[in-house]
Amino acid sequence: MAKHDTPLLDELEKGPWPSFVTDMKRQAETHPECWDILGQLELSYKDKITHWKHGGIVGVFGYGGGIVGRYSDVPHRFPGVEHFHTVRIAQPSGLYYSTKNLRGLMDLWDKYGSGMTNMHGSTGDMIFLGTRTENLEPLFWDLTHNLEQDLGGSGSNLRTPSCCLGESRCEWACYDTQDVCHHLTMHYQDEIHRPAFPYKFKFKFSGCPNDCVASIARSDFALIGTWKDDIRINQAAVKEYIAGNYPSNAGAHAGRDWGKFDIKKEVIDLCPTGCMWMEGGELKIDNAECTRCMHCINVMPRALKPGKEKGATICIGAKAPILDGAQFATMVIPFIEVSKENEYENVIDVIEQVWDWWMEVGKNRERVGETMQRIGLPNFLRVMEIEATPQHVREPRSNPYVFWREEEVEGGWERDVVAFRKKHAA
Amino acid sequence: MAMSVEEVEAAMIEKATKSPKAQLYIKDFYECDSERGPRDIKNIANGLVKKGQMMFWSSGSTTMYALPSRIKNEEGAEGVN
Ligand code: SF4
Ligand code: SF4
Numbered sequence: 001m002a003k004h005d006t007p008l009l010d011e012l013e014k015g016p017w018p019s020f021v022t023d024m025k026r027q028a029e030t031h032p033e034c035w036d037i038l039g040q041l042e043l044s045y046k047d048k049i050t051h052w053k054h055g056g057i058v059g060v061f062g063y064g065g066g067i068v069g070r071y072s073d074v075p076h077r078f079p080g081v082e083h084f085h086t087v088r089i090a091q092p093s094g095l096y097y098s099t100k101n102l103r104g105l106m107d108l109w110d111k112y113g114s115g116m117t118n119m120h121g122s123t124g125d126m127i128f129l130g131t132r133t134e135n136l137e138p139l140f141w142d143l144t145h146n147l148e149q150d151l152g153g154s155g156s157n158l159r160t161p162s163c164c165l166g167e168s169r170c171e172w173a174c175y176d177t178q179d180v181c182h183h184l185t186m187h188y189q190d191e192i193h194r195p196a197f198p199y200k201f202k203f204k205f206s207g208c209p210n211d212c213v214a215s216i217a218r219s220d221f222a223l224i225g226t227w228k229d230d231i232r233i234n235q236a237a238v239k240e241y242i243a244g245n246y247p248s249n250a251g252a253h254a255g256r257d258w259g260k261f262d263i264k265k266e267v268i269d270l271c272p273t274g275c276m277w278m279e280g281g282e283l284k285i286d287n288a289e290c291t292r293c294m295h296c297i298n299v300m301p302r303a304l305k306p307g308k309e310k311g312a313t314i315c316i317g318a319k320a321p322i323l324d325g326a327q328f329a330t331m332v333i334p335f336i337e338v339s340k341e342n343e344y345e346n347v348i349d350v351i352e353q354v355w356d357w358w359m360e361v362g363k364n365r366e367r368v369g370e371t372m373q374r375i376g377l378p379n380f381l382r383v384m385e386i387e388a389t390p391q392h393v394r395e396p397r398s399n400p401y402v403f404w405r406e407e408e409v410e411g412g413w414e415r416d417v418v419a420f421r422k423k424h425a426a
Numbered sequence: 427m428a429m430s431v432e433e434v435e436a437a438m439i440e441k442a443t444k445s446p447k448a449q450l451y452i453k454d455f456y457e458c459d460s461e462r463g464p465r466d467i468k469n470i471a472n473g474l475v476k477k478g479q480m481m482f483w484s485s486g487s488t489t490m491y492a493l494p495s496r497i498k499n500e501e502g503a504e505g506v507n
Contacts, residue, residue, distance in 0.1 A: 055485035057497060062476060068486035086486075155482075155489030156452070194472045195452060195482065195489035196465070359464035364451040365488055 003028075004039030008046065024116070031115050033080030033130065040078045058085050058133050060140040064195045066151025067136060083132040087113070087139065088125040088152035090185070093178035094165035095120065104147045112139040122218065123202060124162030125152035156199050158191035163205035164212040172297065173207030174225030174310035175338035181205050183344055184351075197355070198362035198371075208306060209294045215315070215329070220368045221351060222315040222329045223338070227307035230287040231296070237303035238263075238283045248299050267296050311337045314350060317369025327369055330377065332384060334391055350384070357383045434459045434470050439479065442493045449483045449490035449497065 006021070013019045021038065028034035040051050056069035068086040075082035089105065105126070109115055114130035121127040131139065143149050152160035161184055164170070166177030184203060185192065191201075204215030207225040215222035240246045241261055247254055248261050263283070268276045275289035276296065283303070285296075297304045314336055315329035336346055354368060362371045372380045381388050406412045429437070437458035442450055455467050462470075471491055474480035483490045483497060 055483070057481055057483050057492075059482055059484065064472070064475070064482040064484065064489045067484075069484065154486055155484040156487075157489065190472075194468075194475075195484075196468050198451070198453060200487060356463070356465075359468075364453055 003035050004042060006038050006042040009038055009042050027115055030110075033084075033114055034116065036072075036078035036080030037084070037114075037116075037130070040072055040074065040081055043074065043077070052084070058136065060136055060151070063140075063151060063193045065154040065157040065193060068154050070130075081130070084114075084130040085133065085136065087128040087131060087136075088121065088123075088154055088160065089128060089143070090150045090152040090160050091120055091124050091126055091162065093163055093181045093185075094168055095124075096165070096168070101147065101149075105149070108139065108142055108147065112142075123152065123159045124204075124213070125160045151193070153192045153200075156195040156197045157193065157201075158188050158196065159200055159202045160192065161185050161188075161203040161205070162213055164207050166205075166207040170207060171301075172210065172225075172294070172306060174227055174306055175207060175223075175312055176340065177205040177207045177223075177225070179340060180223065180338060180344055180347070184348075187348070197359060199365050199367050201355075201368065203351075209292050209313075210298065215318075217318050217326075217328055218320070219318055219329065220316065221354065222318065223312045223347065224315060225306075225338075226292050226311065226313045226335065228309040228311065228335055229307035231285055231290065231307060232305040233283055233285070234303050234305075235282050238300065239281070241300050241303055246300075246302050250301050267299050270295055311335050312347075314347075316354060317367070317372045319367040319369045324370065324373070327373075329369070330372065331391060332381070332386065334389065353384055428461060429459045431470060431473075434462065434467070435474055435479075438471060438474060439493070442480065442491065442496070449492045451488075451490055455491070 009021045012021045024034050024038055028038070044051050051073050053071045053073050054069065056071070058069035059065075059067050066088050068088070070084045070086055072078050072081045072084065092101075106115075106117075109117065109128050112131055112135040113128050116129040118127035118129060140151065143151070161181045163177035163181035164173075166173040166175070168178060181203075190196070201221070202219040203221045203223070204213045204219035205223045206213050206215045209224055209226060211222075211224055213219075215224060237246065241248060242263050244261055248266065263278070268278070271290075272293050272295070273289045273291050275286040277284050287307075292306075297306065312335070313331060314333040316332045318327060318329035320326050333350065336350070338344060338347060358368045358371055361375075362368065366374075375383075377392060378388065381392065438455050441455065441458060445454070452464075452468055452471060455471055456464060458467065471480065475482060475491070478494070480491050481494050481497065483492045
């Protein structure tokens with residue numbers, strides 16, 4: 001595989017920032033197929049169209065996911081990328097790798113693939129970019145037997161669950177995200193490796209509403225840590241912040257002089273629900289109005305902490321723009337206990353209630369958020385056997401008609417539609 | 427009378443043979459036994475894959491089922507992951 005002229009791509013090497021073009025050229029020194037990626041990409045820039053074809057029957061035996069077939073549609077010009085499959089490697093919970101494990105993975109990929117990786121893909125997996133069909137089974141064997149690691153999910157499967165690092169390093173974690181993530185990964189092996197659903201389904205676990213894995217935007221099922229009781233306030237520490245003795249945001253924005261810390265401007269006035277105030281030199285919070293946005297806690301971590309009665313909020317149905325536009329997940333269950341003791345049984349019950357319904361009524365290639373949109377939130381809540389609360393209401397009603405179901409009206413009613421239609425044809 | 431697993435498998439293979447399209451969604455198999463739930467149908471379809479009588483075809487974002495005899499190897503299609 002020879003070097004190609006890439007004047008358009010070479011432009012991307014100019015400027016002060018790192019360039020993937022430079023990286024690929026360096027990689028091509030040991031993996032010449034990378035010259036062909038550059039050549040094909042240059043052609044795409046010229047033709048203004050992709051030259052990749054996706055999909056196919058590539059995979060490893062018994063797995064319906066984890067490998068995404070990719071082929072060049074101009075293989076005669078770029079034989080090095082005739083096959084250029086993507087392999088998804090399940091990441092460890094919280095993305096903790098040992099250097100030994102990383103070296104093992106890189107050696108594996110140098111042996112069987114292009115050596116190019118994407119750390120990490122948007123689902124969370126480590127993505128290995130570019131290999132041939134005949135390399136897949138040996139790679140899978142080495143991955144599972146030597147490194148004891150697994151492929152991630154792709155296709156209409158449960159995608160590799162992902163989580164923030166949670167209790168391992170973060171004092172704000174309201175539940176053990178890594179443990180839930182690992183537990184559900186093991187519990188749902190079949191769903192991860194074999195297609196089960198109308199379309200993809202993603203779990204993401206964040207320990208608090210800072211939502212470091214962006215679960216509310218990027219997962220069909222987001223479990224976001226929260227608390228039920230009051231934010232814990234250390235008034236002495238509040239005074240230290242006001243006096244400028246503690247750096248706000250734990251010094252995270254200390255690179256610039258922002259002037260003296262102003263609790264009114266930086267905390268109280270930015271509280272989205274306006275539920276904070278100072279009284280007699282003390283910070284007060286009307287916790288019933290607090291939406292657990294984390295802002296005040298982020299700014300004054302030594303003074304404020306999440307409450308003690310911890311659990312999580314379940315939001316369902318986020319997705320990227322595929323059929324309709326992108327959407328955030330909808331809050332469905334405001335608070336659920338997340339407990340190791342019962343092996344997360346109550347969380348699992350909610351997941352399976354969603355799946356059972358969606359597998360039945362979801363259309364092909366319809367994300368659960370789209371199915372929810374199609375039937376409407378009131379109907380979805382009925383499916384989930386959840387009573388609507390004010391927090392489920394996004395906006396005042398725009399439909400002037402009120403529809404009652406029989407069980408909602410005292411005495412109910414009996415209706416013989418057949419007899420009615422005999423008199424009043426539809 | 428309820429259909430046996432073998433009967434459902436036979437109905438799935440027949441559907442995959444006769445369908446105008448080589449690749450079928452899992453939902454297309456639901457009608458092979460309307461008394462069984464989606465999970466059961468999925469497990470039976472995956473059992474056929476294990477036995478080599480059916481294959482997965484994946485676009486990256488969606489996975490479909492097909493008879494090995496009806497799809498060409500290494501055939502890509504436009505799609506997203
Ligand atoms: S989501 Fe919350 S708990 Fe998890 S790492 Fe981020 S700040 Fe910490
Ligand atoms: S967490 Fe957010 S909503 Fe609650 S008191 Fe703090 S700033 Fe206000």
